[in-house]
Amino acid sequence: MTTSTEPKTNPIQDGHSSEHRERKWQDYFTFSTDHKVIGIQYLVTAFFFYFVGGALAEVMRTELATPDPDFVQPEFYNQLMTMHGTIMLFLWIIPAGAAFANYLIPLMIGAEDMAFPRLNAVAFWMIPPGGILLLSSFFNGAPQAGWTSYPPLSIVSGKSGEEIWILSILLLGTSSILGAMNFVTTIFKMRIPDMDIHSMPLFCWSMLATSALILLGTxxxxxxxxxxxFDLIAGTSFFNPAGGGDPIVYQHMFWFYSHPAVYIMILPFFGVISEVLPVHxxxxxxxxxxxxxSSLAISFLGLIVWAHHMFTSGTPGWLRMFFMATTMIIAVPTGIKVFSWCATLWGGKLNLNSALLFGIGFLSSFLxxxxxxxMLAAVPFDIHVHDTYFIVGHFHYVLFGGSVFGLFAGVYHWFPKMSGKMVNETLGRLHFILTFIGFNLTFLPMHQLGLQGMNRRIALYDPQFQTINMICTIGSYILAVSTFPFIINIVWSVFKGKKAPRNPWSALTLEWQTASPPIIENFEEEPVLWAGPYEYGIDTESIDGNESVEEMLAEVGAES
Amino acid sequence: MQSSTLDESKVALNYHQAIETAHHGHPDHRMFGVFLFLISDSMTFLGFFAAFLIYRSIMPAWPPEGTPELELLVPIINTAILVSSSFVMHKGQAALKKDDVSGLQFWFGLTALMGIAFLLGQGYEYFHAEFGLTTNLFTSCFFAVTGFHGLHVTVGVLLILSVLWRSRQEGKYSSTSHFGVEAAEIYWHFVDVIWLVLFVLVYLIN
Structure with missing residues (x-):
């Protein structure tokens, strides 16, 4: 790229950087339209709800340590289970994905901000009211029908809690749609002129796939x-068999969103992993x-597999066959990704810091x-383990082992950029070790429980399952403990951490070409794309025969 | 060698121009956003229509026995009003393209009146229906689907009225700056197309 030395002689710069205001801490509590502020707002809000949802899970695991409902009442257990699922999906993983997208997309493509900054702020400010609304239902009888809210159960198990749940999800869903509109427009329309669609970072690709699903599914x-x-309040019976309705129609509509939602929750972190692994x-x-x-393929296939959640709902045989086949085909694009990541690690000079440890943890657990x-896509097996702890084990390996590990990898990777401070690696590694042990101890035994026939979503169980349940409960306590090194690390690093340079990881994507944390409106001058996003280790000799990659990286990093 | 320096200066020139456009003429992507929103919104209707069609295919009788006949006269008049209003509205936009703001106001005002007429017609239909929301599954679907569409018409009318309100301001809309006008029009056409599908599904194929 011949333009690599251009910006230094560029007169555009003067008078421009002096216009930038300083970022104040109060900005994070206002209706700010800066995508970086919004990204942090999303991330911190999501983490708040992660701790709330985690606390609910600990109460549930404590209850499940013994077969009898001796710690909480079964009705309250139902509420805990419903709220835990809803919070973790709609207030933790999905907003956390949006957090990374908001923070990173404009930086990665060299833009000043998102395409619609005000809409972006509106989307974020729907999340806290949605979350508070949902939590408020505890005062008036929280919903009990699970995060799926299948009728007729959801129609008969407490009107007010259920209606609050619906309103809260509608609010959060709207927020998610507005966010997705912004992501797609920004990625398509705001890239710097040099960056064509095949030289943009993979995180942007994964957010395109995610946003398509959000726009079509939600x-x-x-x-x-x-x-x-309507069924709940106005007395209609769309889904109530007692009045001539059909609950299966709800299941179809629900899973038409909620299966793609699984990909909405994992695809952003596929993107994060694709950024973290090559750098480290x-x-x-x-x-x-x-x-x-393969992200786009997952996105498309994700729209035509929903009925695999309904193999036991009286779905006719031919339809089961179709959905079994499409579900198994999804393993192909997913496998392509997993093999590509393994091949990326193969023979690399691994820098086993917290970010990469969580990245590798992601790979093994997500696998x-x-x-x-x-296994679950196979109809006969699915019918056998339907609604057992095998399912619970499975989706926690995807959602915790996949999404949450990927999320932590991203947090450790971009923390220096977001805060301008380095994290403490010792605490970070301790966090990883505790999380990895706690996670496997909690969720691996659940597969066994499920195969033995323990039903999910109930507070009391057969005493023969107690030993394994005890192991799960101990594992969940380790998981709870694992968050402490993380919280201490983050809080300590924000205030007392070592100052981070522009580009501590010698990474090539554009977000590392600006200050840490980036200035308002991101770049002093439009950044220059002088290498592809992942061209590590191949051009150690030279670019254009005069400057080595290391020298150029040092140049970019040295200005901080 | 010489040619390569030439290329370099060309690239540098392009680079400066690119920076100029990025900093001064902030490009307007709002229309793209409107299209994304409409794709998303159409999926809501698709959800309702899919549910309607599933009910239609799995119920032993559709509409269920004892459902009173739907009166067709008012909805047919309504269809005519709504379809023609799309053309009326387009004339307003065409007038603006010639910088004729009063033409825009006339045709958009007429469109708003036609939208209101449609809503009044729907209100008349609701109050004179021989069935209620909870009579049976079909009537519930009828009110849910037409009601949700009516909500969209209401929003469309409000959009048109807000365009009219803002057009009083001198130079707010012109042949070169008319995002609000175009967005309102696209939305109105969208609502119109949805109505045609709805009309066929709910009124015609029983």
Whole structure:
């Protein structure tokens, strides 16, 4: 790239950087339109709800330590289970994905901000009211019908809690749609002129796939919830068999969103992993286009597999066959990704810091979750373990082992950029070790429980399952403890951490070409794309025969 | 060698121009956003229509026995009003393209009146229906689907009225700056198309 030395002689710069205001801490509590502030707002809000949802899970695991309902009442257990699921999905994982997207997309593509900054702020400010509304239901009888809210159970198990749940999900869903509109427009329209679609970071590809699913799926869930609301309040019977309705129609509409929602929750973190692994392995990503297009393939296939959640709902045989086949086909694009990541690590100069440890943890746990997913796609096996702890084990391996590990990898990777401070690596590694042990101890035994026939979603169980349940409960306590090194690390680093340079990881994507934390409106001058996003280790000799990659990286890093 | 320096200066020139446009003429992507929103919104209707069609295919009789016949006269008049209003509205936008703001106001005002007429017609239909929301599954679907569409018409009318309100301001809309006008029009056409599908599904194929 011949333009690499251009910006230093660029007169545009003067008078421009002096316009930038300083960022004040109060900005984080206002209706700010800066995508970086919004990204942090999303992330901190999501983490707040993560701790709330985690606390609910600890209460549940404490209850499940013994077969009898001696710690909480069964009704309260139902509420805990419903709220835990809803909070973790709609207030933790999905907003956390949006947090990374908001923070990173404009920086990665060299833009000043998102395409619609005000809409972006509106989208964020729907999340706290939605979350508070949901939590407020505890005062008036929280919903008890699970995060799926299947009728007729949801129609008969407490009107007010259920209606609050519906309103809260409608609010959070709207927020998610507005966010997705912003992501797609920004990625398509705001890239710097040099960056074509095949030289943009893979995180942007994964957010394109995610946003497509949000735009196409969420409205259908809204339609289902509006009809459910009518059943609940106005006395119609769309889904109530007693009045001539059909609960299966709800299941179809619900899963038309909620299966893609699984990909909405994992795809952003596929993107995060695709960024983290090459940087810390010092190797180009293996199969850029394969990873990029497999995200789109997952997105498309994700729209036509929903009825695999309904194999036991009286779904006719031919339809089961169709959905079994499409579900198994999803293993292909997912496998392409997993193999590409393994090939990226293979032979790399691994820097085993907290970010990469969580990245590798992601790979190994997500692999188990993915493989048990293929098992569940098989109709006969699915019918056997339907609604057992096997399912609970499976989706926690995907959602915790996948999404949450990927999320932590991203937090450790971009923390220096977001805060301008380095994290403490010792605490970070301790966090990883405790999380990895706690996670496996909690969720691996659940597969066994499920195969032995323990039903999920109930507070009391057969005494023969107690030993394994005890192991799960101990594991969940380790998980709870694992968050302390993390919290201490983050709080300590924000205030007392070592100052981070511009580019502590010698990374090539554009967000590392500006200050840490980035200035308001991101770049002093439009950044220059002088290398692809993942060209690590291949051009150690030179670019254009005069400057080595290391020298150029040092230049970019030295200005901080 | 010479040619390569030439290329370099060309690239540098392009680079400066690119920076100029990025900093001064902030490009307007709002129309793209409106299209994304409408794709998303259409999925809501798709959800309702899919539910309607599933009920239609799995119920032994559709509409269920004892459902009073739907009166067709008012909805047919309504369909005519709504479809023609799309053309009326387009004339308003065409007038603006010639910088004729009063033309825009006339045609958009007419469109708003036609929208209101549609809503009044729907209100008349609701109050004179021989069935209620909870009579049976079909009537519930009828009110849910037409009601949700009516909500969209209401929003459309409000959008048109807000365009009219803002057009009183000198130079607010012109042949070169008319995002609000275009967005309102696209939305109105969208609502119109949805109505045609709805009309066929709910009124015609029983």
């Amino acid at each position: 409205p259908v869930l809204a339609a289902a919830l509006i009809l459910l609301s 392995a010092r190797k180009p990503i293996f199969g850029y286009r394969a990873i990029a297009y 188990i979750g993915g493989l048990s997913g293929v």
